[in-house]
Amino acid sequence: MKTEMVSSSSPLAHSSRQRPGSACEECRRRKVRCDRQRPQCQVCYESGLECKISTARLPRGPRKGxxxxxxxxxxxxxxxxxxxxxxxxxxxxxxxxxxxxxxxxxxxxxxxxxxxxxxxxxxxxxxGTKSPRSPGSPRSGLVSELMRADLDQLYFDRVHPFAPILQRWRYHVWSKQQKKSEAQTCLQYAMWTVAASLSAQFRSLRDPLYQETRRMLDTLDTQGGRTEGAGIEQAQSWVLICIYEYMQLSPLQAWMSAGRCCRLVLGMRLYELDDPNNTVVMARDRETTLIDWTGLEERRRTFWMAYSLDRFISFHNGLPYTLNEQLIATRLPGPEEEFQAGQPVVTQYLPEVMMKTSTDAANPISSFSECIVLATICGRALAHRQKVAVEQISITGDAAVFEGFWTRHQWLHEMVNHHIQMLSSSPQVDPMLMFARIIAQTMVLFLHSVLESVTWKTGDHLLGIIEYERLCVAAAHEVVNLVKLQGQLGYFKVLFPPLCFVNESLTR
Structure with a gap:
């Protein structure tokens, strides 16, 4: 019998559990332990089968999934x-x-x-042709699903701090929908374009994403017929494309796009969102429970971002801006925390903030609002210089004209100094506040360059001009210190590079 082939006194009985040799095919098929006896194992002996051993083994299969x-x-x-x-x-x-x-x-x-x-x-x-796609739809296969998640995260980490126009939860809700409007898809590509330009990992996608976004924007512009409640994503796309072109292409190209963006927000009447004499606003105030506060704040922020870009980029190019400050009846944006939480906040109008002086009890405003105020001062300083050039051509040596110039100049200096003091006392280390501090000091340099351009100075104002020169030197040192601090914070923690404003003022 088979049992007699192996006795208890056999040396194999006291060997290790893993006997030499390979298991036979039948034991492998049954998934049982083979005793590896030769010429026949116990399982094959009891089954009456030939005990076959194969030395060639197939590789293991792939992992699950x-x-x-x-x-x-x-x-x-x-x-x-x-x-x-x-x-x-x-x-x-x-x-x-x-x-x-x-x-x-x-x-x-x-x-x-x-x-x-x-x-x-x-x-x-x-x-043998491809499926047709609508003119406003993007090219398929450019951004995969995994890349979309990474680019979204990059956008809110690196772009949103200096372009706070989107509510994160609201965006993630509609971005996961299968059917999105062409304007929403265009906004996504604009977001990914700026995010890719600020990432070494996705830098190669920067140009293709930009080209696709511009193509979709041109298609949306040709469609027209937008109403006040529609097309906000289209305006937000233009805001982000302006920022991208300003950083990566040229300030002049960004100025051209900023003009298109401003015309769009004007057509959507975003400049009068909170006009108390508007019937829509009065009806909205009566039915406060039906107000989409998050959507309303997004429209406010989109308008003010377009307004700021219009001022800053026009100032850099020395060209007239598009939006008229006197027509604005939209409240300033609220704090970022309340915006992301969807909490309604009643803020001030721009004229209320601009009329305050250093002696007023200043109510704190958000970082975004502070940049808007500095953008307004930039716009007024630019208009101040342009008006001086016209005044010197038309009327030379007129004392009344010079007094009007000096009154405007003093008011601008007081506003700049007031905001410099406010920003210096702020304990926050905020990217937008850092940008506002650099712009405020740059305005001191710019206003001094305006003084030097005046040819009809009088002796009564020479002492004041000397004092402004001292302030200009102090501002230049402060700009250098702020730029060094900006380098310590990192490129991605500061608003799109403001050094162009500094260079323009220093060269003038």
Missing amino acids: QLRTLRTRIAALERCLADQHPEINQQMTALLEGELDCDSDDETLRDMNGFRERTESPENRRA
């Missing part, structure tokens, strides 16, 4: 290649139709064919 992941990636790559390289698309079509000899997995080919059948119409498959 690996094939599905690979098929998904193949489908995504096929879509990307089909859009970017038509010749490769033809080869893939021939492969899937069996014209090329390739040892591919049948199930993988079926999945890829199924993907093509879901994304292409029968007519296009027979004609």
Whole structure:
């Protein structure tokens, strides 16, 4: 019998548990322990089967879900290649139709064919062409799902601090919807464009994303017919594209885009969102429970961001701005914490803040509002210089004209000094406040350059001019210190580079 083949006194009985040799095929099939006896193991002896041993072993199979992941990636790559390289698309079509000899997995080919059948119409498959897409839709395959999540995170980490126009929770709600409007898709691409430009990982996507965004914006502009409640995403897209062009292309190109953005917000009447004489505003104030406070604040912030870009970029280029300060009846934006939490806050109007002097009991305003005030001062300083140039041409040596110039100049200096003191006493280390401090000191340098451009000085004002020169020297030292502090904070923690404003004032 088989049991007699191995006795208890056999030395094999006292060997290690892992006997030498390999398990037989029958034990492997049954998934039982093989005693590895030769010429026949116990299982094969009792079953009356031949005990076969195979030394060639098949490799272990892939991990769970690996094939599905690979098929998904193949489908995504096929879509990307089909859009970017038509010749490769033809080869893939021939492969899937069996014209090329390739040892591919049948199930993988079926999945890829199924993907093509879901994304292409029968007519296009027979004609060998791609599925048509609407003029406002983006190019497929440019940004994958995983890249979208990373770019969204980059946007809110690095772009939102200096362009706070989106409520994060609100964006994530509509961005996950399957069907989005063309304006919403355009806004996403604008967000990803600026985010990619501030990331070494996605720097290669910067130009393709920008081109796609501009193409979609041009398509949306040709459609027209926007109402007050629609197209806010389109305006937000123009805001972000202005910032991108200012940082990466040229200030002049950004100025052209800022003009289109300002015309759009004017057409949407965002400059009178809180006009107390407007019937819509009066009805809104009576039914406060029905107000979409988050959407209203987004529209406010979009307008004020367009207003700030209009002032800053026009100031840099020395060109007239578009938006008229005298027509604005929209409240200043609220604090960032309340905005992200969706809490309504009643803020001041811009004229109320601009009329305050250093002796007034100043109520604290948000960092964004402080930048808006500095943008307004930039606009008035630019208009002040442009008016001086006209006055010197038209009327030379007129005392009344010079007194009017001096009154404007003193008022601008008082406003700048007032905000410099407020910003210096602020304990916050905020990117927008840092930018506001640099702009405020830059205004001192700019106003001094305006004084030097005046040809009809009088002796009564020479002492005042000497005092302004002393303030100018102190402001230059402060700008240098702030720029050094900006370098310590890092490039991504400060508003889009304000050094151009500094350089312009220093060169003048």
